[in-house]
Amino acid sequence: MSDRTVDRVAEATPERVARKIRGLSDRAIAWIFISPTIFLLLAINIFPLIWTIQLSFTNYKANRIGREVKDVGLRNYERILTDSDTWLNMQATAHFLFWTIFFQVLIGFTLAWLINKKFKGNDLWTTIIVLPMMLSPAVVGNFWKFLYQPQIGLFNYIVSWFTGKDPSSFEMLGSVTLAPWAIVIVDTWMWTPFVMLICLAGLRSIPDYIYEAAEIDRASKLRQFFTITIPMVLPFLMLAVLFRGIENFKMFDLVVQLTGGGPGSVTELTSINLKREAFEKWRTGYASAYAIILFVTVFGLASIYVKALNKVKQR
Template sequence: MNSLTQRSQGLSDRSLAWLFVTPTILLLLAFNIFPLFWTIYLSFTNYRANRPNADTDWVGIANYQRVLADEAIWENMRATAHFLCWSIALQLILGFLLALLLNKKFRSHSFWSTAILLPMMLAPAVVGTFWKYFFEPQYGIFNYIIGFFGGDAQFTMLGDTNLSPWAIILVDTWMWTPYVMLLLLAGLRSIPGYLYEAAEIDRASEWTKFWQVTLPMMLPFIVLAVLFRTIENFKMFDLVDQLTNGGPGAITELASIKLKREAFEKWRTGYASALAIILFVAIYGLSLVTVRYLDKVKQR
């Protein structure tokens, strides 16, 4: 009946498919592709968003040269790299341990599985605000705990240039370790049981089974977790903006915070667009390398 109706209307299956897909493609072009090309165009101009009626001059690659020659940008990139490496490393370790724990059945398994997932269900801006008050030196719970154990009750973690980067690493790890755990837990449950049975027949120890069976089979899932968290952490903004706003000084000013300040505080739109394109290329390059490595892992 449906085929007769389509034929009577003069629509083939392919035409009908395009009829449904076309609105999605148009939305994708409108909200993703067009802004990307518009940003690329602006990166070659001296356009300022707070002066939309002013003359816009074509400056070529001058914005890119200024970005790459700016020492402050490289400091922001170093802060971003520090945040990326430590947060992802901690999330992998803790996520793996939690996945190994939840892969075994025990009493209250469902309750603890749900409780562990709660942090990742919160909005990053809410998490940043909550932890900011938690670290507040005057009435924060963190300082109360420090004072209870005999430490300095006026300790300011967010105001210390050495400790404030670790504060955002701690908060990001608290929030996103459950996400990594979910990915790794899916990997653990996809490992065929006969591999462990064969290892037991060979009288392999638990440590040997982990290194010879679990870890090799989990490698694709670990690579995926690193890829997803790298992409997300590279563009991390709202959590850090609420927690430290890049301070003290510029010690926690990640590349995303720098981009916001250039675009919406200094209104150097062309310069900020060049910085955005450089960050996009960096993320795309890292993702491409990771995906190629993932393909090699799957072919083994």
């Protein structure tokens, strides 16, 4: 801001307001500026969380406003933790988390390492690779659902070309065995570019003089990769795992677009089950307890993971 602009603002400020401002400390002025943001965060984040915790101890149902709300104590939590379906959903979520993160990190890091070589057409290929993550999950879900169709799906013809079997015999989304892997493939295709960009930032943050010093010491390319590249990119890899783990734990839209939560419970992730309890069965108190359990699980695991990440950064 120029001096002339400052002078104009000072002249336009009423004398009474100006005297009050002059009497405030820098800390008080800072609080005046950030207080609206703090209030907004409290209204959007803290209040719903406190209200959800309160509802989790009741039998409240959102579709029955006039019904008497009774305090049920820890009954909702007990029912959730002793329900076998809950643990099946957790198992399906864990399967989805592990394999999507594994493939996204593996493929994402490989692509980042190749792009970092700065070959001809580097920028063009980077743009093409990043395109999937720019699309809406609803669009991606419908697009891949078409590719998985038994009769006309392109994916089935590709698989049949490798296996020599009839394309109509592959029921990716209708098979209990193949449906989870169909979702893993789609999520990996969509979000591998995100991991690639984080890894690429890590690779390009490594100073060239470190590799030059290693070459002077006659270190092989393989040794440079495992003693320089991997250790220095590891914090970025761990950060990518953290982001994708949190996002995939609450994955909902893409799975619903592809399978609708079926077949059976193999693709019934915790987020989908939570949605059904809250907005199909209208068991709001029960769903609130479910949400609190998921929140504590994610928050606890993320806290442990962040501590490990900080230790890696300090090395």
